Amino acid sequence: xxxxxxxxxxxxxxxxxxxxxxxxxxxxxxxxxxxxxxxxxxxxxxxxxxxxxxxxxxxxxxxxxxxxxxxxxxxxxxxxxxxxxxxxxxxxxxxxxxxxxxxxxxxxxxxxxxxxxxxxxxxxxxxxxxxxxxxxxxxxxxxxxxxxxxxx
Numbered sequence: 001x002x003x004x005x006x007x008x009x010x011x012x013x014x015x016x017x018x019x020x021x022x023x024x025x026x027x028x029x030x031x032x033x034x035x036x037x038x039x040x041x042x043x044x045x046x047x048x049x050x051x052x053x054x055x056x057x058x059x060x061x062x063x064x065x066x067x068x069x070x071x072x073x074x075x076x077x078x079x080x081x082x083x084x085x086x087x088x089x090x091x092x093x094x095x096x097x098x099x100x101x102x103x104x105x106x107x108x109x110x111x112x113x114x115x116x117x118x119x120x121x122x123x124x125x126x127x128x129x130x131x132x133x134x135x136x137x138x139x140x141x142x143x144x145x146x147x148x149x150x151x152x
Contacts, residue, residue: 001152002082006036006139008120008129009078009087013071015116016040020108021074024117027090027104028078032150037077037130037139043069050132060113067113075133081151084126087119 009028011021028035043051048065055061078087092103096115099106109115120126130139144150 002085004079004081005083005123005126006077006079006130007084007087007126008118008133009076009091010118010133011074011076012068012114012116012118013073014114015108016072016074018108018116020116023108024104025076028076028087031080031086031090032144032146033078033080033083033086034142034144035076036079036141037134038074039134039138040072040074042072045069047132051129063113077130077134077139084120084123088121091117091119 011024015021015024025035045065048068049056051068052061052064055064080086090104092099092105092109094105094115095112096105096109097111099109101107104117105115120129
């Protein structure tokens with residue numbers, strides 16, 4: 001059985017501008033995951049560079065930084081059993097044209113550079129991204145009323 005974990009999810013500027021935040025939040029909550037932190041902000045350039053640090057040598061790095069800082073995004077910490085893998089699956093393939101229908105990118109995306117959401121790809125990435133975007137005081141511990149019906 002997957003363990004309880006937290007992951008970082010971001011509705012990127014294209015998702016915010018297209019009015020998809022509510023639909024994405026609804027999918028996360030309907031899956032049974034808790035949102036334990038959330039904020040709307042325009043990401044500062046320095047934070048964007050740190051967020052995408054693993055891509056610094058790639059030709060698309062500056063495009064990533066420019067796009068993610070181009071408008072408001074919604075940063076989330078999502079909690080639940082197997083949350084990292086489940087959110088990756090819910091998000092769909094990075095290239096929306098390869099993402100299956102029913103996934104966020106499969107339903108709402110067309111191009112890789114405008115693929116609506118970001119999700120941490122591992123426990124290490126989740127820990128790094130959560131710490132980059134939230135202070136410990138911004139994470140809220142609580143028990144959802146339906147957890148008894150979600151987990152064995």
